[in-house]
Every structure is written in C-alpha cells, then in structure tokens.
Amino acid sequence: MFFIYIIQLLQVLGQDDDPIHTSIIHGSSDLGYYFVNIYVGNPPQRQSVIIDTGSSITAFPCDACDQTKSCGIHLDQYYIRNNSSTQEELDCKSQFGECTCLRCLNQQCIFSISYSEGSHLEGFYLKDQVIFGDLLMEANSVTSVFGCTTRETNLFKTQQANGIMGLSPKTNTSLAFPNIVDDIHTQHNGMNLFFAICIGRIDGYMTIGQYDYSRHQKNSAYYTIQYMHTQNKPVYGVKISQIKVHNKTILAGADLQSGGGSFIDSGSTLVNAHPDVTRALVNFFVCESANCPQMQFNDDLACYVYNKTLHGSFEQFISFFPTYQFIMENNFIFDWTPRDYLTKDMVQHDAYCLPVAGYSGSVRMILGQVWMRNWDIGFDKENLTLTFVRSNCSSDQLKHNFTADDWFQNELNQSNITVKTRYPPKNVDQEFLYEALKIVIVVLTSIIIIIFIVCIRKRNLSKQNKKGSKLPEAEDEAQKAVQKNVVVVQ
Template sequence: MAASSLLSLMFLISTLLLASSSLFVAPNPTTFTIPLSPIFTKHQPSDAIKTLNSLASSSLTRAHHLKHPKSKPPLTKTEVFSHSYGGYSISLNFGTPPQTVSFILDTGSSAVWFPCTSQYICIDCPIDPSKIPLFIPKLSSSSKFIDCQNPNCARISSTNSLSGCQGCNCSQACPYLFQYGKGSTRGLLLSETLDFPEKLFTNFLVGCSNFSNQQPAGIAGFGRTPESLPSQLGLSKFSYCLISQRFNDTSESSDLVLYRGSSSDAKTPGLSYTPFRKNPVSNDSALLEYYYVDLLKFIVGSKSVNIPYKYLVPENNANGNGGTIVDSGSTFTSMEKPIFDAVATAFEAEMGNFSRASADVGASIGLNKLNLCFKATGLKFEKIKFPELTFEFKGGAKMELPKVNYFSPVDVGNSSFVCLTIDSTPDSVGPAIVLGNTQQQNFYVEFDLKNDRFGFRKQTCNRK
C-alpha cells in the first residue's frame, strides 16, 4: 500500500479481536510470531465481477503510486468499492498499559501509523469508521509527541528539513502526510512503547493519525528505510506465509515471524533464494525503501517469454525505471504494458483451445482493467488445465505458481470466463514489475535482511 490489492464487517471486527488476543512469542526469545489475517470490507463480495474490478483498480492505483512516489495527491475523489480490500493485517500492542491496534502488512512502504485519538476521522472508509480500533494517547503513560526540532521529524515529515523547522513552528508536534495507492493519512509523530509479551521496545516512532482517506486500518511499513518496523526493531529477518483468499470471508490466519539478534549465513531448509538488488541510486526515499529483486524470466507453459533487458534491471539513476519489487500491499502483480503484452501473447498461444474474450466483452462485464480473459462456459475451473506460470530469478530460484495464484473464475449470466489476475500499467517510470500478494499466496517467503536475500518455498499457509 508505501504507502500504493487489491479488503463482512462483523467478521473483520471478530478477526481483529481474535488476533489481538492471540499474540504470542516463540520459545526463542529473539523470535516473535504474530497472527496474520486477510482484511475485508464491510460487505460480503457476492458479485465476483465487481470484486475483481475493484481489486484490479486498487492494484493499478497502487502501482501508479509506487512508480510516482512523489506525486501530489489527486484533487478529485477516487472510486470506493464495497468488496474485499485485498490486504493482510496483523495486530500489535502499543502504549502503557498496552492498547491493541490493527495494521496492514506493507513491504512497499516504511512508515508505521495507527488510527489515533477519539476524534479520528476516516473518509470513504471501506469499513464502518466507528468500528476501527483506535489508539488513545492520553491513556498511555509512555506517549510522547515528537516536536519539529527533533531530527526524526525531518526524516518522517515532508514539511521539514534537517536545516530547520520549515513548514511548522519549532515548538509544535511534528506533522506528517503519508500517501498510498488508494487514500492517504495525516497526523502527528509519536514516540511510544511497542509491547511484546517478553520484550518492550521503547521510543518507537509511530504516526498518530487523526484523519485518513480510504484506510481500513493502520499500516505497518516493512520497507528498508530507518523508520520501518524491521529497522526500528533491529530485525535480522522476517517471514510470512499468506493464506489463499478467494476474496471472501474466512476465519483462517497464518503467521508473521520476526527475528532479532545475530543470525547465521545458513539458509532455511527448503527455500530457494535470490539476492536483493541494490536499490537504484536516487535521492528519492521511496525508491530506497523498496525490496528490489532480479526477476529475469517468465515461463508460460514450457516456453520462455522474451522480455527486453531494460525492463528487468532498474536504471542506476534518479528515475530508477525498470526492475522488480516485492510488495505485500499490492493485491495483483502489475507489469508495464510491453511486459504484460508479451506474457498475454504467450498465454493465448498456450491456451489455443480457448477463445479470448473480446475487448467489448471485457468492458461490458467490468473487467477491462484485467486485460486477459478466456471463455470457459460449461467448464469447471478446477478441471481446466492451465499452462504453468513460473517466475525465474537471479541465481536460478524459480517460483512456480499454483493456478489459483494467477487465474480466477468469473461467471456472467450464462457465460463463464477465466481471467488472469495480473495487471498491465501504462506507466513507464519506476519499477516495471510489482510482485503483489495474490501471486505470493501459499508461499512461505523470507526477507533475510542480514544476508540481503529473498527466499521462498511452496507451502500451505493456514495455521494449524
């Protein structure tokens, strides 16, 4: 969401309460395990067409934000959809005594913030704003607002610089505005205690947001810059396993695991690894917080897709065009149009027995943003033999996707279609490929920060 899919109300609240009561620590005192759940909007997604169109729109908006991290917020309102949000949430305890707050897990941004104070306002929220858990600073003895003179303010807030208190009075609390693919949030910077059962992290920098737009929860940024949760906790690595959600309600969850302290160079058994790529040389802090990996090849069926080199490797300049980032805050993987067109052509060739839905059909059913649908009337999705889709990374690591990670069934009246859940984006700046959470589902993934590498293996992610 760096801030850019890609989420029934009673279930959301019960899920958050359940997650907040089940936070626990693994036997190793330097390992923290946190329940990880899909997060949903206030309505059951009964209309698959609208759900997919909503998630596609969210992913494309998110991709545009990731490519244009310094863009000004739009002056017009954006679309609001009432179906699944397409993200994953965790619960954390902040304050003294601790208060439990829900956060969206986001590897595409770094800032950490929560809905804050009894005066919190959320406009165009995908859930009932009155049901969002709030953090109340006056109920915590460890809450301290950061003033504008604090160096942390200059790093967090775009209104300040290290040379002075530009944009606010030096005696005032530090303001911020964080923008995401869909929506934004603003508030004041806070120093607080993050409470795990066996360890307290004091002086944790967190945003106290009093106004948000389209945000169903707080956001825990897991990016690479100093204000992120991994950086502030001094993590050596973190891992998660995203359960497969068919954009409907579920009571299932999985785990996010945080590792602190020294760790060896040994690889986790069963994982395939690819190194993180050094981020493009840039003064743009948003590019610096992304997790770049070298995705070198797409394999559709048995054939490799020819992708020009310029799209696979980021430029080593201020623009940082090209390359691939891993983003848990995006629902669908997005690709620049030349890449998507090549992948779509390969799928069309491999699915010769299926007719591709025309552009008119796609537009009429609201799936124009998904770009690639095939007619499948009379066929059960489970019985269709799709060409395999494999992402091959530097070092030979291959992510062989289950078909539910890249195709989705859609019924329209008496007709049925299967649609590729990968988006194309016309933007030609910033990362060329954003690897979203739908394509990461039912993979155990590891961000090894100490050894600067990304690991993964296929795994059923539901907690036992």
C-alpha cells in the same frame, strides 16, 4: 485487558513452536490487502495495519482525528493517547534511529503522504511501546515511532484496517524513522534485521527476527537472491532475467529491467506492468481444455468461467492453465502456478482471472500480493537478500495437506461476505520525491530571502552614498554665501 489475552491465547493455541514475534495475517485478494494486528501503548491498544513493503511509514488514526469528517470507521477503536502511560509526542528536534524530524508545524513533527491513486494521509508522530506478535504474554514490547493520523482520504478512509505498516528498505535512514522490524532488531538481543511474509489465498502469517521454520515442510528448499535498492528507489527490487512458459521465453530481461525494474510490493493487490509485458503474459494465459469457454475480460483482467460439470474439481480446472517461470539469479526459478495466481473475479463469482494489469506510470513491474502467494518470503535488511521457500501459508494449521479444492472453496465461501476492493500500485517514489521537493523548496526559499536581503542592503547603501555625495555640495554653497556676505560688509 484480561479477555484480550485469553482471545489471543486461544487463537495461537497449538502453535507453541512459533517464534514470539509471529502474527497471523488477515485478508485476501477480495479484500484487496493483508493486515496484522499490533498492540500499542501501556496498557496495549490493538491496531490493525496493512503490511506494505512499498511504504516507509507506520500510521493509524488516533483520538486527534474527527471520525465524522476526517477519518473513517475501521476495525479497531482509534488509538487514545491519554490511555497510554508511555506515549510521547515528537517535537521538531526529535531524533529516533537514523532519522531526525523532517517536517515541523506548531512544534509538532508532522507527516503528509499522497499516493498516485488519490489516497492521502497526514498527521503527527508519536513514540510509544509497541508489541508485534499474537502471544502477548511472551512477546516483549519495543519503543517505536508511528504516525497519529488526523486526516485520511479514499482507500485509507474506507478500508477496514485502521492503518498501514511500512516495511520498505527506506526505514531507519535519514529519510524515514525506524519501523517495528528495525526496533526489534536494535532493542532485542539476538533478533536479526529480518522479517518474513507468507501470504495465502486467505490469511497467512508474518514473523520478525527469524523464519518460522515450524511452518515449513521437511526438506524444504530455500532460495536466496540479492535485492536491489537505492536511496532514489527504496524498494525490494529483483532482477528477473526472463519469464518462460512451457520452457519457451516469452519475456526477456531487457523488457523486465528497463525503467524502474521489477520489485515486490505487498501493498498492491495485482501484478502491474508496462502494457507490452502485460500483453505477453496474457497471450499465454490459455485454458488447455476443449471444455473451456472463450476467454473474457472483466475489469481489464483476462478470465475464464469455471463450470464444475464441464471441468470437474478445482484441482482439475487449474491443471488446464500454464505455469509462469520467473528466472532469477543463483539459478532460482520462481514458479508462479495456477494454484497461486488464479484470482476470483470480484463480480462474477465463477470466473477466475490472471491478475495482471497494465500500469500507466513509469516503466516498471510491480509484483503484488497475488505474486507472493504460497511463498514464505524472507526480507533480510542487513544482508540485502530475499529468501523464498514454498509454504501453504496457512494461518491456522501447520499441516501441508491442503488441496486446491480446500483453498478455492474456502475462498469462495468467504468472498460472499467480503467487501471487494483492489489496491492499485502506489507511486513508491512519492515519499522520496516529496522530501526532495521539500529540500528544493527550502533551498529556493533561502535563495530568494538572501537575494531580497542583498537588494535591501544595496538600496540602503545607495541612499547613503547619495546622501553623502550631496553633503559637500551643501557645504560649498554655505561657504560661498558666507564669503558673499563678507564681501558685502566690506
């Protein structure tokens, strides 16, 4: 345990101005996701969890999962329940925050979640001490509920990170247990119901309870908008009135607000949208240089090949591409620059792409990690607001003198040793639909049982009535026989 403290202290050395609940984000677009480390139990056991604003559950494998069959090999050792003196299993009547156990089996409070791309998690809930923040000796623990995964499939099984940390607005409601953000707010005085995610091209940082202002440039501009969510759509929805390129509107609000609208999902890699929206964005992805080759499509993404001899530095190369302006409320213009969106192709290492892909599900626009890059985005769950501030989202330096060449070259070097994966958008309504379906099944089952009981009772009453109606007839026949015998005797 002492060595973990030393390692963590070295990692954050020189970052004394960070709030105590600050954690380095690890990951990249090549990896397909970004994750943080949390520390669970007493003594703490490290668990790596993907940050996912589109999910409401925090879960990772524990010692109840068979690593050879049901769960994969991940960065950290499975959480061992008996190694923690403070762990407690939730039963069927357990309540924590605003949520009471929704599903029960064999006196265990259980969960089962499936996503549209095929990934699946199931297991049971536990309660234990959890620390969020890389300064372990300063960050205080909170009591938190999480899932002990006993079965995982597809991407959940093959990913490096152990599990997932759900950050959606749905947490701490009647449909979901509180998450670590809710728990820090309720159990630590002075902590806001707030978290901020700053995703870089590689790595980043996350804070809970307040912004990490020490990592923002002086005189930074802060833009705040309302986010939209309902019980039926538990997401961080944003109202985009239009998208412009070169001061020309390429998409109107009606195209961006139809269906499920637009929302931020840190668990998805790309920007996924209706084919009409995707087509409009790709049509303006034009390299404005005579030396640019013809655009090509790799894995359905529009790409251009970078050639240092023809295009010069990365800084010069990215200057050939347009900036997409997302016009939002309060006159906020979200600039999505080439420095932010150009994404290296997973196979052709010298090709850079527009990370926009079609979405075959319901009409919506899913703003994934590549859209969030180089903005420190604050999620205020108490006031239902999102705050945006520009940042380099560096995980290890507070200075802001990075160039595009620093970023892109570092990304290129790391990509040679990274397992390349893209996380497709999940059906963020899946959990809600599951609960709604469960309620419908319970109601239907109850109705069927009631009808069955009523039918049985009616049948029994009918038998009794028939028996009662035949009894007087038998008595009449007996009396007639007696009278006949009397006559005979006479």
